[in-house]
Amino acid sequence: MRTPHRDTGLPARTRRILHLDVDAFLASVEQARRPALRGKPVIVGGMPDTRNLVMSCSYEARASGVRPGMRASEAQRRCPHAIFTEGDSQAANGKREEIVRLLLSYAPRVEVSSLDDFFVDLTGSTRLLGAACDVAERMRSSILEETRMPVTIGIAANRTVARLAGKLGKPGGVAEILPGHERAFLARMPVAHLPGVGHSIGGKLASFSIHTAGDLALVSREVLFASFGTLGLVLHDRARGIDPEPIEPTHTLDDTGVLVVRVPRSIRRDSTFEPEEGRREQIEAMLSYLVERAAFRLRGHGLATGSIEVRLAYVDTRPSHARKSSPDPSRWLSTRRALPAASDSTEELWLHAHSLLSGLPRRRALVKRVGLTLLALRGSSGWQGRLFSDPEHESGGSEGSPRSHADRHHQLDRAMDALRKRHGFGLVLRGTSLSLKLRYPLGKDGFRLRTPSLNQ
Ligand SMILES: [Mg+2]
Numbered sequence: 419m420r421t422p423h424r425d426t427g428l429p430a431r432t433r434r435i436l437h438l439d440v441d442a443f444l445a446s447v448e449q450a451r452r453p454a455l456r457g458k459p460v461i462v463g464g465m466p467d468t469r470n471l472v473m474s475c476s477y478e479a480r481a482s483g484v485r486p487g488m489r490a491s492e493a494q495r496r497c498p499h500a501i502f503t504e505g506d507s508q509a510a511n512g513k514r515e516e517i518v519r520l521l522l523s524y525a526p527r528v529e530v531s532s533l534d535d536f537f538v539d540l541t542g543s544t545r546l547l548g549a550a551c552d553v554a555e556r557m558r559s560s561i562l563e564e565t566r567m568p569v570t571i572g573i574a575a576n577r578t579v580a581r582l583a584g585k586l587g588k589p590g591g592v593a594e595i596l597p598g599h600e601r602a603f604l605a606r607m608p609v610a611h612l613p614g615v616g617h618s619i620g621g622k623l624a625s626f627s628i629h630t631a632g633d634l635a636l637v638s639r640e641v642l643f644a645s646f647g648t649l650g651l652v653l654h655d656r657a658r659g660i661d662p663e664p665i666e667p668t669h670t671l672d673d674t675g676v677l678v679v680r681v682p683r684s685i686r687r688d689s690t691f692e693p694e695e696g697r698r699e700q701i702e703a704m705l706s707y708l709v710e711r712a713a714f715r716l717r718g719h720g721l722a723t724g725s726i727e728v729r730l731a732y733v734d735t736r737p738s739h740a741r742k743s744s745p746d747p748s749r750w751l752s753t754r755r756a757l758p759a760a761s762d763s764t765e766e767l768w769l770h771a772h773s774l775l776s777g778l779p780r781r782r783a784l785v786k787r788v789g790l791t792l793l794a795l796r797g798s799s800g801w802q803g804r805l806f807s808d809p810e811h812e813s814g815g816s817e818g819s820p821r822s823h824a825d826r827h828h829q830l831d832r833a834m835d836a837l838r839k840r841h842g843f844g845l846v847l848r849g850t851s852l853s854l855k856l857r858y859p860l861g862k863d864g865f866r867l868r869t870p871s872l873n874q
Pocket of ligand 1: 439440441442443534
């Protein structure tokens with residue numbers, strides 16, 4: 419038994435999530451591999467005489483007012499001694515791998531979230547490793563020492579709050595929001611900082627005089643759903659510091675120490691209604707959103723699913739062998755189905771998920787949670803060849819034929835995935851996830867998309 423530490427008093431299974439963000443990633447890569455640049459204002463991006471934008475700038479350059487996204491010419495005006503350089507994507511990939519390796523030496527559940535940020539799940543391992551804030555501090559200093567990359571670490575009980583906590587620690591620090599303090603922490607935070615709130619939604623919220631996460635947390639779910647569809651429900655949760663999205667390990671080290679991309683055995687998505695939900699269309703919309711998220715992940719791994727499980731928890735759902743301390747899973751009502759053929763199509767998965775939901779006992783009690791798991795995952799195949807190699811199908815398939823219908827769904831999935839990879843998940847949502855009010859038509863296939871510009 420280890421000595422007690424800061425996390426010892428937390429209830430068992432309290433989620434301890436770390437979010438690591440590399441400070442000025444591309445500029446830091448250049449400073450790490452070229453000692454002459456250390457301590458100097460470094461700007462990665464277009465050369466100063468062009469109209470190009472600053473992609474990344476060191477903190478020395480930021481001190482002169484340079485920011486990512488600024489015109490290179492403006493950056494040079496503000497910081498005449500800045501050293502402009504092109505980024506090196508190979509070197510950047512190398513640094514990212516070094517960091518992932520180091521993180522895996524601390525904890526097995528590591529998710530590479532984007533180019534330069536990572537999640538580590540320490541849930542259940544702080545007894546062994548020490549308090550999350552101590553682990554984070556050790557990670558931060560060993561990453562700096564061994565890879566020369568400065569990182570900031572945010573710690574909280576979920577992804578959203580950990581990410582936001584990190585902003586307090588920038589650059590090069592560690593910041594923690596203790597469990598139970600999420601809502602107070604978020605109360606005065608500008609609503610635009612919440613993941614999922616971009617210009618379009620932020621502008622609309624501002625027109626309702628909603629400026630902080632605290633303001634947003636006070637709006638009823640009904641109003642948010644009517645205005646923003648499922649995303650409104652998700653944002654409502656986030657504004658209250660609720661975010662059940664799991665950490666999904668993306669990498670692992672094999673027996674010989676080689677870093678390999680990890681393929682998941684199942685993909686699970688859950689959402690909690692706070693307060694509980696009685697309206698069927700909101701429950702269905704949330705399930706549709708979960709299907710979208712899971713299917714996006716599925717295709718990102720090049721997988722298809724052979725089986726789907728849908729779960730529902732009513733407020734009064736109790737396990738038969740009720741024990742007060744019993745963890746959550748036994749409180750689900752669940753049903754699953756093997757698909758006739760493995761699929762990676764959002765539309766197909768949604769149709770199955772919807773019919774599974776309809777098969778669950780329908781009661782008057784309010785719904786506390788809804789969830790979905792994709793199981794029996796396998797490599798997906800065939801589609802790409804079919805899309806490009808068989809022009810006869812495109813001209814020959816009549817409008818309503820199942821093949822052309824499926825092809826169009828598949829093309830839509832691919833187009834949306836590409837947009838989401840570039841601009842973030844919330845950029846586009848399927849019509850089934852949305853309310854009636856904010857729908858825009860897209861193409862002939864009957865789908866309606868909305869395109870708020872969402873920041874990550
Ligand atoms: Mg960064």
